[in-house]
Amino acid sequence: MFEPSSIMIAAIACAFGMTMAWWHQRRKLRLACADPGSARRSVSAVSELYDRFQAERDSRAEEQVLARRIAEERATRFERMFTSFDDPILVLDRHGEVVEANPAALAIAGLDPEQCVVDAVHPRDLSTMISNQVAAKEIHALSRNVVERGSDDFRRSVFELTDDGAEPSTRAFEAVIRTLDGNGRSLVVLHETTREREMARLKSEFVAKASHELRTPLSSIRASLEMLSDGELQDLDQRTEFLGIAMEETDRLAKLVNDMLDISCIEAGVARPRMRCVDVGALAKDVVDGLRAAAERKSVDLRLHVESGLVVDGDPEMLATVIGNLVGNGLKYVPEGERITVTVDAEDLTRSVVVTVTDTGLGIPPEDIDRVFDKFYRIKRYERTARGTGLGLNLCRNIVEQVHQGRIGVDSRLGEGARFWFSVPASHPASVVA
Numbered sequence: 001m002f003e004p005s006s007i008m009i010a011a012i013a014c015a016f017g018m019t020m021a022w023w024h025q026r027r028k029l030r031l032a033c034a035d036p037g038s039a040r041r042s043v044s045a046v047s048e049l050y051d052r053f054q055a056e057r058d059s060r061a062e063e064q065v066l067a068r069r070i071a072e073e074r075a076t077r078f079e080r081m082f083t084s085f086d087d088p089i090l091v092l093d094r095h096g097e098v099v100e101a102n103p104a105a106l107a108i109a110g111l112d113p114e115q116c117v118v119d120a121v122h123p124r125d126l127s128t129m130i131s132n133q134v135a136a137k138e139i140h141a142l143s144r145n146v147v148e149r150g151s152d153d154f155r156r157s158v159f160e161l162t163d164d165g166a167e168p169s170t171r172a173f174e175a176v177i178r179t180l181d182g183n184g185r186s187l188v189v190l191h192e193t194t195r196e197r198e199m200a201r202l203k204s205e206f207v208a209k210a211s212h213e214l215r216t217p218l219s220s221i222r223a224s225l226e227m228l229s230d231g232e233l234q235d236l237d238q239r240t241e242f243l244g245i246a247m248e249e250t251d252r253l254a255k256l257v258n259d260m261l262d263i264s265c266i267e268a269g270v271a272r273p274r275m276r277c278v279d280v281g282a283l284a285k286d287v288v289d290g291l292r293a294a295a296e297r298k299s300v301d302l303r304l305h306v307e308s309g310l311v312v313d314g315d316p317e318m319l320a321t322v323i324g325n326l327v328g329n330g331l332k333y334v335p336e337g338e339r340i341t342v343t344v345d346a347e348d349l350t351r352s353v354v355v356t357v358t359d360t361g362l363g364i365p366p367e368d369i370d371r372v373f374d375k376f377y378r379i380k381r382y383e384r385t386a387r388g389t390g391l392g393l394n395l396c397r398n399i400v401e402q403v404h405q406g407r408i409g410v411d412s413r414l415g416e417g418a419r420f421w422f423s424v425p426a427s428h429p430a431s432v433v434a
């Protein structure tokens, strides 16, 4: 808009012009004194000129007030933005000293934003704001560098800050350093990258584990197919056996890929659950009925206790996958002749529906209990008991917690069986029996 100095110059120039015009009119008035008619005309011209001068002066004053208000408004808005940014922001002066720091920057320096003042009168050394001294030096050098170049250029620097407190932690940051103005000041914005880095680490860990898991069935399929294609297997039984292995491994591969895809979709927030009113008891009955034959083959006593009429808002297919995985695990890991009990109850306190799958099998060792829901986690001592991918429980957790905002857990004592449970909010209070 208007610079206050240019408004002043314009006002002075205007006043000078008007004064000259007024002086000229006065002179004309003096000259016309001999002629009274001409004098009257001149007097009214002067007063008109004076009014115009006054009006002009008032309008200039109003413009000045407006310009000042706009400037103040801008400064307040900038101040508000500066303090509300989650990213730490620092302003360095021409000597590389910190002359502005937003609350986030004070917080990472361990300073109390309520108590600590950082400004041109109370500047701080950059090394007192960034505890990693190597990083502080580098940022200082880079800020001098961008200022000397005097362009819109910017520099980046990545560093870590370690907190040696009660719970030691390391946070990763990326600093973006750019010139702020023509007075040698620079702006340093610190963007925390801890989470992004952790995500990248988890992603590559997932890819490494997934590749490893995929390789096993693939090699098995390849070996079986090689035996069959070599023509060495004349015996029909042997050929059938190798075909069976190839089929089984293909199924395992397909399950692995499907579970990985389902987990990735849910974690990425792109899964499209088909939510509807689900009668959990009826759903559990269908799943259990489908597994009865497998239970009988293993002489496992499979029981179901259902409280009827318990309804949740959920994706029936996904919830069936959860119940199926929990009961399926029971069948895999309990020895012959044991018992698996599935119950569906209401939990009044949390107004949710709880499904519990309890078995009288081997139980889970205490050192493994917190990890069984992790991706690809399998309890070492049970690896020979049954085959698996280590993804089933992780998929269950994703379906329950991410898609249905429920909870999932396990209680177990080694040798005394396991009790897996999950709860999903009831779709309306009436569905929970009081």
Ligand code: ADP
Pocket (backbone or CB within 6 Å): 325, 329, 330, 333, 334, 359, 361, 362, 363, 364, 372, 377, 378, 379, 380, 382, 383, 387, 388, 389, 390, 391, 392, 393, 394, 418
């Ligand atoms: P998997 O495909 O290996 O069964 P899961 O994610 O379903 O993968 O389970 C992870 C691990 O938890 C299993 O490998 C097994 O060691 C253990 N586990 C799961 N259910 C039971 C259970 N009912 N009893 C004992 N161990 C179990």
